[in-house]
Amino acid sequence: MTDEPDAILRMENITKIYPNGIMANKGVNFSIAAGEIHGLVGENGAGKTTLMQILFGLNHPEEGKILLEGKEITIANPNAAIAHGIGMVHQHFMLVPSLSVAENLVLGVEPRKGVSLDLPEAIRTTEALSKKFNLKVDPRSAIRDLPVGTKQKVEILKALHRGARILILDEPTAVLTPQETDELFDELKLLKDQGNTIIFISHKLNEIKALCDRVTVMRAGKSQGVFAVADVTEQDISRLMVGRDVILRVEKSVAKPKKPVLKVQDLMVVNRFRKKAVDDISFTVRQGEILGIAGVEGNGQRELVEALTGLGLYASGDISIGGKDIKKLSIRGIRDLGTSHIPEDRMTYGCAADLSIEMNLLSYTHDHPEYNKNYFLMDINAINEVSNKLVEEYRILCSSPQQEVRRLSGGNIQKVVVAREFSSNPKLIISDQPTRGIDVGATEFIRKRLVTLRDEGCAVLLVSADLNEVMELSDSLIVMYGGKITAYIEDASSISEEALGLYMLGLESQGPEEIRRVCHD
Amino acid sequence: MTKSQRLFEVYRTGLVILISLLIAMVIILLVSEEPGEAMKLFLIGPLDSLRHIGNVLEMMVPLLFTGLAVSVMFSASQFNLGAEGAFFFGAIGAAFIAVNWNLPPVIHPTVAILWGGLIGSIFCGIPGLLKVKWGSSELVSSLMFNYIAYFFGLYLINYFLRDVNAGAMVSHRFVETSKLIKIIPKTRVHFGILIAAVMVVITAIFLFRTRWGYRIRVIGTNIRFARYSGINTDRAIILSQVIGGFIAGMGGSIELLGMYRRFEWQYLPGYGWTGVIVAILARNNPVYVPVAAFFLAYMRIGADIMSRSTDMPNEFVAIIQGIIIILIAATSFLSKQRHKMVVKEAMS
Numbered sequence: 001m002t003d004e005p006d007a008i009l010r011m012e013n014i015t016k017i018y019p020n021g022i023m024a025n026k027g028v029n030f031s032i033a034a035g036e037i038h039g040l041v042g043e044n045g046a047g048k049t050t051l052m053q054i055l056f057g058l059n060h061p062e063e064g065k066i067l068l069e070g071k072e073i074t075i076a077n078p079n080a081a082i083a084h085g086i087g088m089v090h091q092h093f094m095l096v097p098s099l100s101v102a103e104n105l106v107l108g109v110e111p112r113k114g115v116s117l118d119l120p121e122a123i124r125t126t127e128a129l130s131k132k133f134n135l136k137v138d139p140r141s142a143i144r145d146l147p148v149g150t151k152q153k154v155e156i157l158k159a160l161h162r163g164a165r166i167l168i169l170d171e172p173t174a175v176l177t178p179q180e181t182d183e184l185f186d187e188l189k190l191l192k193d194q195g196n197t198i199i200f201i202s203h204k205l206n207e208i209k210a211l212c213d214r215v216t217v218m219r220a221g222k223s224q225g226v227f228a229v230a231d232v233t234e235q236d237i238s239r240l241m242v243g244r245d246v247i248l249r250v251e252k253s254v255a256k257p258k259k260p261v262l263k264v265q266d267l268m269v270v271n272r273f274r275k276k277a278v279d280d281i282s283f284t285v286r287q288g289e290i291l292g293i294a295g296v297e298g299n300g301q302r303e304l305v306e307a308l309t310g311l312g313l314y315a316s317g318d319i320s321i322g323g324k325d326i327k328k329l330s331i332r333g334i335r336d337l338g339t340s341h342i343p344e345d346r347m348t349y350g351c352a353a354d355l356s357i358e359m360n361l362l363s364y365t366h367d368h369p370e371y372n373k374n375y376f377l378m379d380i381n382a383i384n385e386v387s388n389k390l391v392e393e394y395r396i397l398c399s400s401p402q403q404e405v406r407r408l409s410g411g412n413i414q415k416v417v418v419a420r421e422f423s424s425n426p427k428l429i430i431s432d433q434p435t436r437g438i439d440v441g442a443t444e445f446i447r448k449r450l451v452t453l454r455d456e457g458c459a460v461l462l463v464s465a466d467l468n469e470v471m472e473l474s475d476s477l478i479v480m481y482g483g484k485i486t487a488y489i490e491d492a493s494s495i496s497e498e499a500l501g502l503y504m505l506g507l508e509s510q511g512p513e514e515i516r517r518v519c520h521d
Numbered sequence: 522m523t524k525s526q527r528l529f530e531v532y533r534t535g536l537v538i539l540i541s542l543l544i545a546m547v548i549i550l551l552v553s554e555e556p557g558e559a560m561k562l563f564l565i566g567p568l569d570s571l572r573h574i575g576n577v578l579e580m581m582v583p584l585l586f587t588g589l590a591v592s593v594m595f596s597a598s599q600f601n602l603g604a605e606g607a608f609f610f611g612a613i614g615a616a617f618i619a620v621n622w623n624l625p626p627v628i629h630p631t632v633a634i635l636w637g638g639l640i641g642s643i644f645c646g647i648p649g650l651l652k653v654k655w656g657s658s659e660l661v662s663s664l665m666f667n668y669i670a671y672f673f674g675l676y677l678i679n680y681f682l683r684d685v686n687a688g689a690m691v692s693h694r695f696v697e698t699s700k701l702i703k704i705i706p707k708t709r710v711h712f713g714i715l716i717a718a719v720m721v722v723i724t725a726i727f728l729f730r731t732r733w734g735y736r737i738r739v740i741g742t743n744i745r746f747a748r749y750s751g752i753n754t755d756r757a758i759i760l761s762q763v764i765g766g767f768i769a770g771m772g773g774s775i776e777l778l779g780m781y782r783r784f785e786w787q788y789l790p791g792y793g794w795t796g797v798i799v800a801i802l803a804r805n806n807p808v809y810v811p812v813a814a815f816f817l818a819y820m821r822i823g824a825d826i827m828s829r830s831t832d833m834p835n836e837f838v839a840i841i842q843g844i845i846i847i848l849i850a851a852t853s854f855l856s857k858q859r860h861k862m863v864v865k866e867a868m869s
């Protein structure tokens with residue numbers, strides 16, 4: 001551990017317990033020095049976001065205090081945080097999609113002309129800031145038309161515009177391509193040179209190494225100490241993070257794909273802004289293969305998944321599963337063809353948080369004969385039995401299957417989702433960000449399961465914004481950009497991150513002939 | 522819910538009731554010339570004779586039905602307030618059969634009650650249908666429908682069932698075979714209370730042990746999850762409203778056949794509204810409905826007895842009910858204590 005340099009900001013003995021009983025921070029000490037880039041690492045669920053939300057006034061700790069330049073302060077809400085010069089860029093952006101960059105930037109602190117917004121002034125402000133901090137944005141474009149990397153710049157500018165001197169960035173690189181990440185790092189270093197202090201959250205250790213001066217490691221809600229980045233290796237940090245050596249390497253044999261299960265032909269999906277979100281794409285997923293879809297979020301993946309699962313409509317084209325056209329089928333009808341779906345957002349679609357684990361495990365199968373005693377009554381014993389079995393098999397950490405899902409940690413909630421979706425004998429698994437925001441143990445578990453299912457003959461479509469995941473886990477890859485497929489990589493292990501990044505950014509594209517190879521008969 | 526949280530909810534509800542009763546006491550102290558007598562009558566009046574105990578049980582019957590009805594509808598997160606209209610309109614349906622038909626005993630009331638239930642289910646089903654077809658708010662449409670039920674119902678009584686020889690606007694007398702028998706001598710407690718008890722059990726089984734009830738509860742907690750899972754949400758929403766309406770319609774018929782000789786309501790009787798309070802107190806759980814219905818019935822009878830022999834008006838029950846609703850609906854009431862409990866649990 002390093003000696004304390006003069007701390008500009010210090011959090012002492014912070015404990016936070018959420019209403020669901022999860023203790024997200026336990027007596028955490030955290031301090032940052034003026035003008036440094038301070039890394040905050042820890043695996044998903046370690047409590048990083050919680051700690052920073054406390055600093056930004058979005059959460060209130062049960063215990064502990066915050067000192068700014070030696071004086072104790074209370075941060076009741078984000079406005080108070082901003083008044084103290086603390087700004088935060090969240091994991092999920094908080095921008096109004098239909099408004100322009102300039103309008104978003106000044107939201108809440110608008111320059112006015114009479115009662116209305118002085119737009120020219122807002123644009124001038126944006127341009128000036130953009131220049132000063134070398135964060136290039138076009139003040140006039142609407143947020144919804146911007147790529148993720150640019151949205152992030154708007155968020156950073158927004159914080160700076162409100163007078164932030166201490167900038168918290170919560171996993172900013174999770175949504176970026178390698179190229180965008182490099183750009184961000186240059187910008188952050190410039191901000192640091194201009195005297196700002198930055199807290200950079202990540203769980204990618206190479207990024208910490210490349211960018212940060214010091215790093216605080218968190219595990220299971222506790223701080224494991226603070227270190228000068230130069231003094232520690234990635235292995236050291238990793239051990240502190242997880243408590244053991246982990247190599248997130250998926251063990252899998254070469255895929256032996258058989259017949260196609262999912263066939264998508266000339267699919268077009270139009271979103272609510274009347275843009276072609278999915279623009280004339282065709283591909284197949286075969287038994288015994290994992291086809292990955294790489295791409296920056298917001299390039300049509302969500303709309304594609306919604307069309308495939310029946311949650312959303314599609315404008316034209318054909319989708320067939322196991323040889324059956326799904327155009328006229330309900331969601332239930334599509335599921336009955338053997339389709340399982342791990343949704344991108346587990347809290348919105350993946351579970352009913354206020355019902356028990358047991359009830360959540362049954363949402364698709366509840367009317368199958370094995371869970372019903374007769375025409376009227378469900379078979380409680382059979383339900384208990386199978387949920388006990390699943391809880392055990394999927395190692396869901398809970399007090400009992402009757403526990404409410406809300407009370408579980410993120411990783412265990414995802415295991416409930418996965419247990420349900422994997423246990424209904426699927427032929428096709430549509431797996432959308434299956435390990436987003438969950439701990440290493442659960443991630444490992446879910447990835448292994450996907451491979452096992454593949455080996456048993458399942459067709460797996462894997463959508464993931466996590467480059468590592470999509471490259472490690474997929475047998476073949478397609479890249480989506482702007483609603484189109486820009487590349488098909490038959491052997492996912494043959495491509496480098498950088499090359500993939502070029503396709504993801506739309507800077508390069510394969511020819512139609514090459515892309516068509518993803519359609520099999 | 523963990524055990525301690527369930528206990529906490531019981532504690533919270535108990536505290537709400539206690540606070541509202543305390544406020545009732547304060548009101549009595551402030552308003553009444555004879556507060557001691559008024560309080561005594563209000564609190565223990567319902568227990569001081571068999572007749573009064575009978576009154577509480579009689580009052581419970583309609584509240585049990587509307588409380589169950591609202592619980593089922595609310596379980597699907599549909600804020601259908603049509604229980605009032607369904608109760609009233611179901612009773613009118615039953616009145617037609619009770620006046621015009623000649624059937625053997627037992628069969629006669631059975632047919633009338635089922636008919637009343639059917640009418641109630643159509644009545645509550647329509648706001649559900651409008652909701653799933655056009656997304657119109659079930660809250661608004663069900664309120665409108667209550668007015669339709671009221672005016673249309675009175676019209677039907679007036680033009681088809683009215684006994685012109687009777688002084689008031691009432692129907693002809695019910696055929697004797699249609700009436701529900703009294704089961705406790707010296708009171709008006711009728712067979713309907715047994716039907717209500719059976720309905721409590723059936724409704725609880727329906728919600729917690731059948732696939733339809735399961736779907737209703739899933740929809741009520743997260744409708745997007747229900748849709749994603751392949752549940753036909755439209756169908757389950759309508760089903761919940763139809764069943765709720767059926768129970769309310771049954772309740773109206775039973776109240777009529779158990780307590781009256783003619784149809785003589787000139788106003789909406791208000792049991793549907795009280796049913797909402799019952800359901801809120803019972804947290805939409807049929808198992809708790811009898812407790813909540815008993816409490817409200819007790820309070821109403823207490824106020825009634827008090828108003829008859831003191832200067833306190835019995836309308837003050839409405840104030841107490843209002844306080845109960847506000848406190849229970851206020852999720853932040855006692856939320857600090859709840860959080861403390863969570864913290865304690867997490868620390869241990």
Ligand SMILES: Nc1ncnc2c1ncn2[C@@H]1O[C@H](COP(=O)(O)OP(=O)(O)O)[C@@H](O)[C@H]1O
Pocket residue numbers: 018019020022023024042043044045046047048049050051408409410411437
């Ligand atoms: N609003 C919330 N309510 C309940 N539990 C939460 C909430 N936010 C986070 N948690 C839980 O707190 C723990 C820490 O979460 P978080 O601070 O988001 O971790 P990190 O950012 O390090 O991934 C996790 O177990 C998570 O499930």
Ligand SMILES: [Mg+2]
Pocket residue numbers: 045048049050091170171
């Ligand atoms: Mg986080």
